[in-house]
Every structure is written in C-alpha cells, then in structure tokens.
Amino acid sequence: MLALELPLVLLLLAVPGAGAFPEALAAKNISQKEAEFDKNYTDFVNSELLNIYTFNHTVMRNRTEGVRVTVNVLSEQKKTPLLFVVRQKEAVVSFQVPLILRGLFQRKYLYQNVSRTLCQPPTKSESEMQFFYVDVSTLSARNASYQLQVTRVENFVLRTSEQFSFNATAAQPQYFKYVFPEGVDSVIVKVTSRMAFPCSVISVQDILCPVYDLDNNVAFIGMYQTMTKKAAITVQKKDFPSNSFYVVVVVKTEDEACGGPLPYYPLTKDEPVDQGSRQKALDVMVSPAITSEVYVSAMLFCLGIFLSFYLLTLLIACCETWRQQKKRKRLLAAMDTPTTDTGHPRITPDSLLGHPPYHGYSYGSLENSSTLSTEGTTESMGSTDISGYTGLDHFKRRIASSQMRHLCIAMERSLENVTSRPRLDSLSSVEEDDYDTLADIDSDKNVIRTKQYLYVADLARKDKRVLRKKYQIYFWNIATIAVFYALPVVQLVITYQTVVNVTGNQDICYYNFLCAHPLGNLSAFNNILSNLGYVLLGLLFLLIILQREINYNRALMRNDMQALECGIPKHFGLFYAMGTALMMEGLLSACYHVCPNYTNFQFDTSFMYMIAGLCMLKLYQKRHPDINASAYSAYACLAIVIFFSVIGVVFGKGNMMFWIFFSIIHIIATLLLSTQLYYMGRWKFDSGIPRRIVHMLYTDCIRQCSGPMYVDRMVLLVMGNIINWSLAAYGLIVQPNDFASYLLAIGICNLLLYFAFYIIMKLRSGECIKLIPLLCIIFTSVVWGFALFFFFQGLSTWQKTPAESRQHNRDCILLSFFDDHDIWHFLSSIAMFGSFLVLLTLDDDLDCIQRDKIYVF
Structure with a gap:
C-alpha cells in the first residue's frame, strides 16, 4: 500500500486542482481494488476517499488489443467533478467527469457519460503481463456516485x-489501429x-x-477533416515509420463547422449546457490505393490522347502539301501543253492562278473602272512569269472590271515609290497615327461606315503593316499578363x-477525396x-497559326494577288493571344x-473570361x-469583368444591394455595346446623347414610322439585349x-449568340462552309455536350463547408485514376481547341473572293 501511495501523491500534484491540497493527501483514505474486465463497478468517492482499480492483461508483440474505459457519473457534480486518472506503461x-468541452x-458543453480508449504501449518480448491503474478522486465533500467499466475493444485492428x-x-470518441500489409504502400481510409x-x-x-x-485536441497531430456523411483520407506508408x-x-460539440445551425445557448449564464446524447453511427473501411503501375498508365493515356492531335495535324499537313504539289505539277504540265489555233493555252487565267470566277453583289462597283493601279499591275505581273501569253491582258481587264475598288487607293503613288518599297517593311517605325491610308475622295469614315450595305473592302482600308502591329499587341499584352499573373499564383x-x-488540415482544400491520388507533395x-x-x-x-502566318507572308513576298486582295484580311495576333490564353488556362x-x-x-476562371x-x-x-477594339481597351474591359467576379464572390452572397448594382451595370454596358456595334463606332458619348436620342425617336418613330x-x-x-436583360433579371x-x-x-451565352448569328448571316449571304470547318463544328458541338455533362456533376464546391463539399465526392470512373472533373478537363480542352479551329477555318x-464582294455583318 505504501508503495502505491508515493507515486500517486506525485501524480496528483501534477493534476490541475490537486496541487492546492498537498496537506490533505496524507489524510485521504485510499481504497485499492483488484478489478476485472467487462465488470461494471458502481461506487462513490469524496474528498476524503480515493479509489484505485488495478487491472492486468497480457500484451503480445504480434497482437494488438484495445482497452476501453467507460465512466458514468450518477450524481450532480457540475462544480466538483470527478477526476479519473489512468496510469499505464x-x-x-x-479526464474529468462531467466532461466540459x-x-x-x-x-461550454457538459457530458456525464465519458468513454476513452487506451493506447497499447509496445513490447519487445513475445508476451508481457502489464498492469494499469484507474484512480478516481474528487474534491466534493459529499459522496459522488459513479459507474466504471473496462472492456476489451473488438476489432480494434482494422482489416483491409x-x-x-x-x-x-x-x-x-473511437479510434482503431491499422497495419500496412506487405506489398501495400498506400491506402485510402473511407x-x-x-x-x-x-x-x-x-x-x-x-x-x-x-x-x-x-x-x-484532435487537430494537434496527424491529418484530419470534418465530416457529415462522407470522409476519405489517402495515407501513404512512407509517412508512418511504424x-x-x-x-x-471524434464527434464535435457543435455542427457549425459542417454547415449546421448553432444550438440555442443561454448567453446570460456562465454555466455549461448539458448536451445529452449526440451520438453518430459510422462505418469505416480501409482499402488499398492505386499502385504505381496505374500512375504510369494514366500518364501515358493522357499524353497519348493529346499527342494524337499532333500526329493527326501532321498527317493533314502532309496530305495538304501533297495535294498542293500535285496541283502544281498539273499546272506546269498544262503550261507546257501546245497551244490551240488561236495561240492560247487550253487553260483559263482563272484556273491558272487558282481563282474561281468571281461572283458577288453589284453594290459598290465602279461601272467604268478599266484601269488597274500601278501597284496592282506590278504585283500581278510579278506573281507569274508567262511571257508571250496574251490572255493575261484579258485577265487583268477582267479583274479591273470586277470592281476591285480598293486597288484604286494607290493611284496617286509614283511607280518609283511602289516598286522600290518592299512589301514587308520593318514595323518598328510604323505607327497607326503617323498617316491615314484613306484617300480624301470618297473616304470619309462617317460616309463609308454608315452605308446600308457594307463590304469587307470598306472596313479593310488601313495599311496592313499598321493593323498587323495593332493586333500583335494582343499577343504581347497577354504574354505579359500571363507572366505577372502566374508567378504569384504558383x-x-x-x-x-x-x-x-x-x-494536416485537409479542410483547407476542396478535393474530391474519394479520387485524390497524391504524388510527392501534391495531394x-x-x-x-x-x-x-x-x-x-x-x-x-500556336504552331498551326505560325505555319499559316509563314505561308501568308511568303505569299505577300511574291505579291500573290489572292493573298493581297481576296478573302478575309489575315491578322494573326488575336489567334496567338487565344492560343496563349488556352495554355495559361491549363497552367x-x-x-x-x-x-x-x-x-x-x-x-x-480568369483566363476563361479572356478566352x-x-x-x-x-x-x-x-x-x-x-x-x-485595341488590345488596351479589350484587356481593360476583361480586367473589369475579373474585378466584378472577385467582388461578387466575396460580397455577392445574399447582398441585394450588390445584385441591384451589378444588374444596372450589366444592362448599361449592354446598351452601350449595342450602340457601338450598330453605328460602327460613329457615335459620341457626351452630354448631347439625350437630345440626339429624343430627336431620333421623334423623327423615326413619331414623325414617320421607319424601320431600322x-x-x-x-x-x-435585339436578341442580345433580350438575353442579357433576362440574365440580369x-x-x-x-x-x-x-x-x-x-x-x-x-460571356458564353453572348459568344454563342454572336457565333450563331455569324453562321446564319454567312449562309444568308450566299457563302458556304467548307468540309473541314463543317466537321470541326459538328465534332466540337458533340464534345462540348459531353464536356458540360461531366462539368455539372459537381464533385466538390467551395461555396459550402468542406464537410458539405465532401458529400458530393465520388469514386474514380476512368482507369481508376481520373474522376468526372478530370474528364471535363480532357473534353473541354479538346472542345476549346476545336472551337479555335472553327474560327480559324x-x-x-472566301480566300478566292474579292473583298468588295464579301458582306459585312
């Protein structure tokens, strides 16, 4: 008995509240009892009585056995709780009972019924008899009744x-042990x-x-996460030396961390609230995680999918090159063919230069135009050497009579200046405001852009070098934005x-924990x-655009008439910006x-807005x-969109004032953009706008009812405003x-609306869609459909608490490695690439159609 009292005195001195009564310990009555497992002991203690229960059990090195101590205080002991001390090797x-958390x-929350599992100290021998003691004490002068039971935990070691x-x-609380089996390096605890x-x-x-x-104290060590219905933690063997x-x-005292409501609490009182029984039934299972072979196969699968696009592109490029070479051979063979009785070859000038007969509308034509500009003539003669072919003059007269109106711009330029200046000058000294390429006659912008029917030639009158530099700024600006944006992000x-x-706090990140495969430090x-x-x-x-630009520049260097005066003007700066934005979206x-x-x-989301x-x-x-629009104004508008995105997420939830303000801004921006598009930029935003609006309504709607x-x-x-106003509402x-x-x-709704309008107007204007862009449209639409299906699966959401987000977690569905959101990444990247190809092709x-025959819409 004396051997037990000395360590007990030292122990109680270290227990909070016991050090204040060192003199009283000698006067305590100590009752020591030999106790057994699975037996319920009903007893009492007071300030003069200390109960000690002695247990022994056999600990084996190759077998782990859990021991659980359960205590229930039967009397009211809020101010003088019972102290239970379990001493083991x-x-x-x-812990005290009632337990206050x-x-x-x-x-403060009070619990009368407390149960704790004891950890098993390790042993080096095959088997060892170990003792542990349960000491029960209190400072209450009255007898405090309690029940004590010590049991062995069944299934303390979890099986795989x-x-x-x-x-x-x-x-x-409950805890269980798991031992990694041989050959398993990673497991997932569900x-x-x-x-x-x-x-x-x-x-x-x-x-x-x-x-x-x-x-x-559960968050002090290890990895942890809150839970409502689901939780999953991937554990790697290398992180646990044993x-x-x-x-x-552990069940929390409150549900606020999981998105639940706070319970009613009498704030006016400083007394703990009895929580009663907050019990939860749970199931736990530990399963082996994927092996390194699955990692390798998933990486090869990912690389194989996207490298196949490189292979397909190379194959198409080779086929196109072969087709062009075959066409060139036929052309050379035709040029070597003996002439007919009239001395002309059996080919027409159209087929010779690869130009189909020009067709289009008569608006904007010059009826008596029969003379080419000196520059145009020089470029035509420099394109092909067919000396002795008198049909070339007829071909030039045909081009002149086909109303190539924009070739007359350079009529006042001297032959010396035209022939001495290279086509691709250095752009370093060219500024858009240095000079205006529009001639004085018939060149007023207000006249040109307000005609009822516009052609591309009317809006492609500025110098190509100036526009090229203007649109290259898009690429350099987005490259600069990407560098300064990405570095702090990383x-x-x-x-x-x-x-x-x-x-170890896994509530910081909103993963799909049921399909989150770590590698190195990445979770x-x-x-x-x-x-x-x-x-x-x-x-x-970007490589495709680079190849197209190289071919186009070569055509300009050889003064190819088709590249100079036909088709949609080729400007590649925006395409480079789009490709860069797609890469930055991935990063x-x-x-x-x-x-x-x-x-x-x-x-x-930032670069999604930019795309x-x-x-x-x-x-x-x-x-x-x-x-x-210039690159500066375009990126400024996109910056405003991103700014509203941040403000909306931070302050928009449940804030009616913010939504009213945003809806007003949305509608005003839609009206301003509509005015800009309708009048082709020929309007002013000043104090005279109300007067001009009233005048327009009076003349067009009241005085005479005229259509637009x-x-x-x-x-x-009108359709755009209906959609945007509906979205604002x-x-x-x-x-x-x-x-x-x-x-x-x-943004996506407006893009789809404009794209649909472009397709409809293109077909309505008598234009056609070639096979490659048609296939791209069909393929991209199908891929977008599947991509959006996987996007809306919603495997996690940061709008809710981490525990609520985990309710949406799902297992992997592709190669045991990728989940629904990964498939969205695959399909959306392919769909965006396809969308870019649609815009490109x-x-x-129209590559063989004169620009004054191509409608503007």
Whole structure:
C-alpha cells in the first residue's frame, strides 16, 4: 500500500486542482481494488476517499488489443467533478467527469457519460503481463456516485477492405489501429454515415501515446477533416515509420463547422449546457490505393490522347502539301501543253492562278473602272512569269472590271515609290497615327461606315503593316499578363500545399477525396495531370497559326494577288493571344487544383473570361478589321469583368444591394455595346446623347414610322439585349451562390449568340462552309455536350463547408485514376481547341473572293 501511495501523491500534484491540497493527501483514505474486465463497478468517492482499480492483461508483440474505459457519473457534480486518472506503461490519461468541452465563442458543453480508449504501449518480448491503474478522486465533500467499466475493444485492428461499424459521441470518441500489409504502400481510409449530423472529425495519427481523441485536441497531430456523411483520407506508408496508424473518429460539440445551425445557448449564464446524447453511427473501411503501375498508365493515356492531335495535324499537313504539289505539277504540265489555233493555252487565267470566277453583289462597283493601279499591275505581273501569253491582258481587264475598288487607293503613288518599297517593311517605325491610308475622295469614315450595305473592302482600308502591329499587341499584352499573373499564383499554391502537408488540415482544400491520388507533395496529382491538354493543345494551335502566318507572308513576298486582295484580311495576333490564353488556362487551372478553395477560385476562371472575350473579338475582327477594339481597351474591359467576379464572390452572397448594382451595370454596358456595334463606332458619348436620342425617336418613330436602316445588326442586338436583360433579371431574383460561373455563363451565352448569328448571316449571304470547318463544328458541338455533362456533376464546391463539399465526392470512373472533373478537363480542352479551329477555318471559302464582294455583318 505504501508503495502505491508515493507515486500517486506525485501524480496528483501534477493534476490541475490537486496541487492546492498537498496537506490533505496524507489524510485521504485510499481504497485499492483488484478489478476485472467487462465488470461494471458502481461506487462513490469524496474528498476524503480515493479509489484505485488495478487491472492486468497480457500484451503480445504480434497482437494488438484495445482497452476501453467507460465512466458514468450518477450524481450532480457540475462544480466538483470527478477526476479519473489512468496510469499505464509509458502513458497517463486523465479526464474529468462531467466532461466540459468548449465550442464556438467559448460556449461550454457538459457530458456525464465519458468513454476513452487506451493506447497499447509496445513490447519487445513475445508476451508481457502489464498492469494499469484507474484512480478516481474528487474534491466534493459529499459522496459522488459513479459507474466504471473496462472492456476489451473488438476489432480494434482494422482489416483491409472490410467494413466495420461503430458509434461515437463527443465524450465517447473511437479510434482503431491499422497495419500496412506487405506489398501495400498506400491506402485510402473511407468513413461513411447515414446521418449528416452531428458533425464529426476524422483523424489519422501516428502510433503514439496518448492519442488525441477529443474535440479540443484532435487537430494537434496527424491529418484530419470534418465530416457529415462522407470522409476519405489517402495515407501513404512512407509517412508512418511504424508501418501503422490510428484512425480516430471524434464527434464535435457543435455542427457549425459542417454547415449546421448553432444550438440555442443561454448567453446570460456562465454555466455549461448539458448536451445529452449526440451520438453518430459510422462505418469505416480501409482499402488499398492505386499502385504505381496505374500512375504510369494514366500518364501515358493522357499524353497519348493529346499527342494524337499532333500526329493527326501532321498527317493533314502532309496530305495538304501533297495535294498542293500535285496541283502544281498539273499546272506546269498544262503550261507546257501546245497551244490551240488561236495561240492560247487550253487553260483559263482563272484556273491558272487558282481563282474561281468571281461572283458577288453589284453594290459598290465602279461601272467604268478599266484601269488597274500601278501597284496592282506590278504585283500581278510579278506573281507569274508567262511571257508571250496574251490572255493575261484579258485577265487583268477582267479583274479591273470586277470592281476591285480598293486597288484604286494607290493611284496617286509614283511607280518609283511602289516598286522600290518592299512589301514587308520593318514595323518598328510604323505607327497607326503617323498617316491615314484613306484617300480624301470618297473616304470619309462617317460616309463609308454608315452605308446600308457594307463590304469587307470598306472596313479593310488601313495599311496592313499598321493593323498587323495593332493586333500583335494582343499577343504581347497577354504574354505579359500571363507572366505577372502566374508567378504569384504558383508561389501561393505552393504555400497552400505546404500548409496542408505540415498542419494536416485537409479542410483547407476542396478535393474530391474519394479520387485524390497524391504524388510527392501534391495531394491530388490526377486533377493537375488532366490539365495537360490545355497546354499541349494550346501549343499545337500556336504552331498551326505560325505555319499559316509563314505561308501568308511568303505569299505577300511574291505579291500573290489572292493573298493581297481576296478573302478575309489575315491578322494573326488575336489567334496567338487565344492560343496563349488556352495554355495559361491549363497552367492556372492546374495551380487552382493544387489546393482548390474559396480564396483562389479566380485562378481557374480568369483566363476563361479572356478566352470568351478574345473569341468574340476575333469573330468581329473578321469582317471589321479597321474598327476592332485595341488590345488596351479589350484587356481593360476583361480586367473589369475579373474585378466584378472577385467582388461578387466575396460580397455577392445574399447582398441585394450588390445584385441591384451589378444588374444596372450589366444592362448599361449592354446598351452601350449595342450602340457601338450598330453605328460602327460613329457615335459620341457626351452630354448631347439625350437630345440626339429624343430627336431620333421623334423623327423615326413619331414623325414617320421607319424601320431600322441596318436590319441584320438590329436583329442581333435585339436578341442580345433580350438575353442579357433576362440574365440580369435571373441574377437579381435568384442570386446564385456561384457568381464566377454565373458571370462566365453571361460571356458564353453572348459568344454563342454572336457565333450563331455569324453562321446564319454567312449562309444568308450566299457563302458556304467548307468540309473541314463543317466537321470541326459538328465534332466540337458533340464534345462540348459531353464536356458540360461531366462539368455539372459537381464533385466538390467551395461555396459550402468542406464537410458539405465532401458529400458530393465520388469514386474514380476512368482507369481508376481520373474522376468526372478530370474528364471535363480532357473534353473541354479538346472542345476549346476545336472551337479555335472553327474560327480559324470558317471563312476559308472566301480566300478566292474579292473583298468588295464579301458582306459585312
């Protein structure tokens, strides 16, 4: 008895509240009892009585056995709780009953029934008899009744791929041990429950004593995450030197962390609230994670998909080159063919230069135009050497009579200046404002752009070098934006990932934990790998544009009439910007998926806005090269969109004033843009606008009822305003939680509307769509449909709490490695690439049509 009293005195001196009564310990009556497992002991203690229960059990090296202590205080002991101290080899566990745990705002919650599992100290021998003691004491002068029971935990060691069910409360946490089997380097711990609340915490901890298994200390070590119905943690063997770990399940005192409501609490009282029974039934199962072979096969699959596009592009390029060479051989053979009786070859000038007979509309023609400009003649004669062929003069007269009106611009230039100046001068000294290429006669912009029927020649009158430099700024600006945007993003997400790895708090990042495969320090490598398609396909698109630009520049160098005066004007700056934006979308989406959460959502959406905006600008530029927006104003508008995106996510949820303000801005911006498009920029935003609007309404609507001058543009703008006003009303009424996606939907709807209008007007103008762009349109539409299906699966959402987000988690569906969102990455990157190809090839049918025969719409 004396041997037990000395260590007990030292122990109680270390217990809070016991050190104040060192003199009284000598006077305590100590009652020591030999106790047995699975037996319920009903007893009492007071300030003069200390009960000690002695247990012994056999610990074996190759067998782990859990021991659980359950205590229930029968009397009211709020102010003088009972203290239970469990002394065992290499560990001491102490807790008071009633147990008081703190919640949000330091709220106190009281639990009368407490149960704790004891960790098993290791042993080096095959078997060892170990003792542990349960000491019960109190400072209450009255007798305090309690019940004590010590039991062995069944299924304390979890078996691989076997489900185990159990119950837990805030005062009765549970934890189990798992040992990695041979050949398994990674496992995934899945915990499920049929009931969302009470909120709980799942933790994976190393084999240490004591185990942190209470709500106020479970986050001290290991990895943990909150849970409602689902939780999953991937555990790697290399992180646990003992090749084993504990799975700890703790029920929280409050549900606020899981999105639940806060309970009623009497704030006027400083007394703990009795929580009663907050019990939750859970199932736990530990399954082997994927092997390294699956990682390798997934990487090869990802690379194979996108490199096949490179192979297909190379194959098409080779076929096209072969076709051009075959056509050139036929042309040379035709030129060597003996002439007919009239001395002419049997080919026509149209077939000789690859030009089909010109067709189009008569508007804008010069009836008596029979003379080519000196520059045009020089370029024509320099294109092909066919000396002795008198049909060439007839061919030139035919071009002159086909109303190539814009060739007359350079009539006043001298032959010496034209022939001495190279086609591709250095652009370093060329500025758009240095000179105006429009001649004085018949060149007033207000006259040209307000005609009822416009042709591309009317809006392609500026010098090619000036426009080339203007549109190259798009590429250099977006490249600069990408560098300055990406560097802090990469630094930030690396910091996020480091915080997750160091603290173990897996509530920081919103992964699909049921399909999150780590690699190195990355927690969800599969979500990062699936973004590779954006980068590879964006690079492929840049290579395609580069090849097209090289061919076009070669045609300009040899003064090819078709490249100079036919088809949609070729400007590649916006295409380069689109390809760069696609690559940056992949990079920033990968950065976002390193740790997706509320604070870095804009990484994943910023370049989506830019892609949508650049596509609309490119569509508009095709028919309006002279009056398209500059890079500075375009990127400024996109910056405003991104600014509203951030403000909407931070302040828009449930804020009616913000939605009213945004809806007004949306409608005003739509009206201003509609006016800009309708009048081709020939209007002023000044104090005289109200007077001009009233005058227009009076003259066109009251004085005489006249229809719109530009019917096609009016139809587009009316439909656009209806759609945008409807979207503004929807946002104001519904106030969607995901403001970033809502804003992106506005941009996509406007892009689709304009693209549909472009296709309809193209067909309505007598133009056709070639086979390649037609196949691209069909293929891209199908891929977009499947991509959007996987996008709306919603595997996680940062608009809710991490625990609520995990309710949407799903298993992998492709190669046991990729989930639905990864498939969205695959398909959307392919669909964007296809959309870019549509924009690139849509007007290839006009390459042989004069620009004064191509309608503007």
